Amino acid sequence: MAILHVTKYGEPILRQKLKPVDYQKIAPQLPRLLKDMEETCLAVHGVGLAANQIGLPLRLAIILLPGEKEEDPPKRYVIINPKIVAKQGEKIEEEGCLSLPGLWAEVKRYTDVTVEFLDETGTPKKMRARGLLAKAFQHEVDHLDGKLFIDLVDPKSKPEVKKIIKKLRAQWD
Ligand SMILES: [Zn+2]
Numbered sequence: 001m002a003i004l005h006v007t008k009y010g011e012p013i014l015r016q017k018l019k020p021v022d023y024q025k026i027a028p029q030l031p032r033l034l035k036d037m038e039e040t041c042l043a044v045h046g047v048g049l050a051a052n053q054i055g056l057p058l059r060l061a062i063i064l065l066p067g068e069k070e071e072d073p074p075k076r077y078v079i080i081n082p083k084i085v086a087k088q089g090e091k092i093e094e095e096g097c098l099s100l101p102g103l104w105a106e107v108k109r110y111t112d113v114t115v116e117f118l119d120e121t122g123t124p125k126k127m128r129a130r131g132l133l134a135k136a137f138q139h140e141v142d143h144l145d146g147k148l149f150i151d152l153v154d155p156k157s158k159p160e161v162k163k164i165i166k167k168l169r170a171q172w173d
Contacts, residue, residue, distance in 0.1 A: 004040045004054040008172050009100045009148065009165060013052045017146045018059040020081040023122040026058065034078055034120060037062045042074075046098045048136045050143035053099055061140035065133055077133075082117035082141050085126070095139065095149045102168045105161055107152040109135050 007014055026033075033056075041049040041064050051058035059081050064074035089111035096104045114128045115137050129137055139149060153161050 002036050002039070003043045004036055006040065006044060006049075006098050007053050007055055008169075009150075010169065011055075011099075013055055013057065014099055014143070014148065015146045016052060016057060018052060018057050018144045020059050023080060023118055026060075026080075027122065030120060034062060038064065038076060041098075044098055044101075047132070048140045049098065050140050052143060052146075059144050061144060063133070063136045063140060065136065077136075078120040079115065079137070079140065080118040080120070080122075082115050082137070082144070084113050084137065084141055085116050086114035086128075088112045093135070095135070097139070097149050099143075099148065100150065100165065100168070101172065103150070103161070103164055105150060105153050105157065107149050109138050109152075113137055115141070 037049050037051075037054065040054065041062060047065065048061060048063040050061040061079050061082070063077040063079065065077065066072075066074050087110040090108055091111045092106050092108045094104050095107050095109075111134060112128070112130045113134045114126065116124065116126050119125050142148070142151075150161055150165070
């Protein structure tokens, strides 16, 4: 088990649109990889982590949805080759990202999405989500498409966000 290095804004792999993985090919390494991703995500108090955030060009991500009570363990979702197939409702909310630590900015997201993916056993799933889970699905699918949440910031706020990123980058490893 290991806590992995999380790639930061500016690293080219975060801008790569990742191709779907062949489940059979990655299956042998999957249990270990998912455990490491989960540990890494927990260590940095994240809600989700995409494979390119640990430097791997694989179209998969995990989501650790916090439990209702603080003592409840998070619920883990593994999404392999995910695709958003339906979306509705819009809401502007503050968001952050493990690859842009320290930055919080308001972005517009759908409040209700339906996602198709393979779960960790390779079984095709279709799932409708609302609230934080819907947001997390969108955030992680964006990562796998090479997009970051700052791309969604209102154009008027972008110069300010750029300034903050410049300051923050000096503090990242
Ligand atoms: Zn992120």
